[in-house]
Amino acid sequence: MKHLLNLLAAVALLVWGTYLVRTGILRVFGANLRQVLARSISTRPAAGLAGFGVTALVQSSTATALIVSAFVGQGVVSLPTALAMMLGADVGSSMMAVVFSFDLSWLSPLFIFVGVVLFITRQSTPLGRFGRVLIGLGLMLLALRLVSESTAIMVRSPAVKALLQSLYSDILLEITVGALMAVVAYSSLAIVLLTATLAASGGIPLDVALGLTIGANLGSGLLGVLATAKSAVPVRQVPIGNLVFKCFGVVLAAPFVGYWVTYLRPAVPDHATAVVLYHLAFNVLIAILFIGFTQYVARWVGQWLPKPDRNPVTGRPHHLDPSALETPSLAISNAAREALHQADVVESMLLGMLRVIKENDLRLAEELRRMDDTVDQLYSAIKYYLTKISREALGEEESRRWTDIISFTINMEQIGDIIERILLDIEEKKIRKNRSFSDAGMAEICELHARLVDNLRLGMSVFLNASVRDAQKLLEEKARFRDLERAYAGTHLTRLTENTAQSIETSSLHLDLISDLKRINSHICSIAYPILDSAGALAPSRLKPVLPEQPSRVL
Structure with a gap:
């Protein structure tokens, strides 16, 4: 029980660190990120690159989806361009998983120490908010090491081995579990990193890890849909279109998991690297295959979820997403x-x-x-x-x-x-x-x-x-x-x-x-x-100065 609690605490710490990084980056660079995305609408490849860059910084394709969806709701970005941005955003998120797969645990104490000092001393400044980002990065690296240590102990338990074997060779169950984990954790990146760590420590077989990774990608698409469920129709169209791409990707990738394990695994040094590279390859292939079809998916989404006629004087808020x-x-x-x-x-x-x-x-x-x-x-x-x-x-x-x-x-x-x-x-x-x-x-x-x-x-x-x-x-x-x-x-x-x-x-x-x-x-x-x-253009007062009363003279 103690080891299970340690593992759950490490997973919670990983999710919390991801949240700190995402919200910290958005607070520091939020306006600039919006400008970058708003200006990168000339072509679909440019939009994809903008989505890649912003998501690599924010470390959350869901956060990028919310920003891009709001742009579509405001009429700043067209739906096909927004879908191209989301394809790039998914690649950016998977690239960050590759970066975090390296052993960077030695940076964790440094990031946490510097981050706490900056956050406490300059809390209301951009530098203090950047300290919050460093704290999140340090916690993520620390959590990955704790997950690895806790898993290495737990996999020796017969009960855990029996539970993991129930996932073996059932790709649909693996995808479902991976999607649910991503939704609950509110981060597909955290789940992919967790899966890679479990695979590296021998907690789960490689093919199960790849199935969970596919499910985590599907879960990230579901996250965007759930996060915008109460928003206006134009805002909800982007996550739905992105989920369509995810579903196509799952259908194409699921039958070939065995080929990745059989033919490409020998060229990869360890299981963790194999998982994150598979995650990257999955999103890169989806982006390459479907970036030319964003206008068709946008048309389908528009038919499934048409925009209602808007009365300019209706009492319902239009923009409070x-x-x-x-x-x-x-x-x-x-x-x-x-x-x-x-x-x-x-x-x-x-x-x-x-x-x-x-x-x-x-x-x-x-x-x-x-x-x-x-x-x-x-x-x-x-x-x-x-x-x-x-x-x-x-x-x-x-x-x-x-x-x-x-x-x-x-x-x-x-x-x-x-x-x-x-x-x-x-x-x-x-x-x-x-x-x-x-x-x-x-x-x-x-x-x-x-x-x-x-x-x-x-x-x-x-x-x-x-x-x-x-x-x-x-x-x-x-x-x-x-x-x-x-x-x-x-x-x-x-x-x-x-x-x-x-x-x-x-x-x-x-x-x-x-x-x-x-x-x-x-x-x-x-x-x-x-x-x-x-602007300093207001006078202190419109009143004229009043002369002091003169004392009356007594005759």
Whole structure:
């Protein structure tokens, strides 16, 4: 029992080390990795090489699958190109298995020591995050040595020998067990390394190890499908397409395991090397055979899992992919896109509001008020999504973006509430009482509304691009809008003194309306403050310095 616990602990340590390396690399290089993948879309071979390079660094084809799937969901990468990237990613993962198959246990103490020092002393910096990667690498190397030692003891047990013999010559059982192990461990790389170590120590025969390796490859494809099961349809298409390639590879490779053992094993120095080289050969052959067929597989996947028609004002979040949370930079990007979706709903409400004022459309007013519930739902979803992103994993720029998104969504939610109250006032004080604004008053409202729509669109651009020039322009619009609101309030009072009947009937509503429009504009212009503040373009205060009071002279 003690030796079994030692083995299970070593396997857990191997899985944990793999996790530390994967998440650490994504936290250090997440934004750069996204840029590399996004730019490598000119040809399928280039996409495959990009997937190979990123996965060799991240040491997880599943992590690459999640990043690439998010790109497809955002429309940055086409599905055939994404599938080519995944073929390269699988080769990159198998190459790392070859590297780890060498005896590098002497590096384990060095990596752990340096990693812990860096992580503790510089925890919130990129150097500290790189220390986390070194800790993971050290734990992986240590775990492989512990697995080898524990296995060498356990294989002497008669019960263990009987269990291992049950796998012998049953390729389907071996593939199934390998796939399940990869899914449970959340890492095909860890399972391949474990299998190679078991084979090297004599724990399992070579042909069983090769069957488990095929199953681990199938399990890595299943992992991507399971990780994106709750994501949008475009995101789920990439793992499904990659799983199709895996299935074809299993069908082609399984019948020829015996040939590898018989004819190629003599040329390989040991069983561990034979396993990792087989793993590499498996993925290289799949990449070579199927990279020319990605467009056909993409077409099949599109037919099996078609994209639904998307309503731009639906309340369901479009971009909050939970599988992207392990890559903070990608999750921040998803939250920003969902915030723009929320702003689109607010814009639809703002445009419809003028129609209600002009046409007295009660049905449209009710629909627009229901859309405020959509705005509130999106605000809650974005806020909850952002709270699940590890703040420790965010750099300075990403932390600032995190705050900007929260501020933007709060402003959009408050604008939606103001529009809802305006619609209720219009229904109660204008439509149901059959009143109307004077021609001059309606013209003023239309002018303010047009400026408001333009400012909202400018605010969305400022939020998206962080342009200091546009932010300054938006803040200038705040002063112009305030002056217009004061001027139009004055002209309305002039019409009251002239006893204009329509102005008298709608006086309270008119003044409240232009005041509410100014409040909406203030929320829109608030988008500019974080951009200008980070650029150092904000003055400390708009107040003029007050002269100190002079002491009164007593006569």
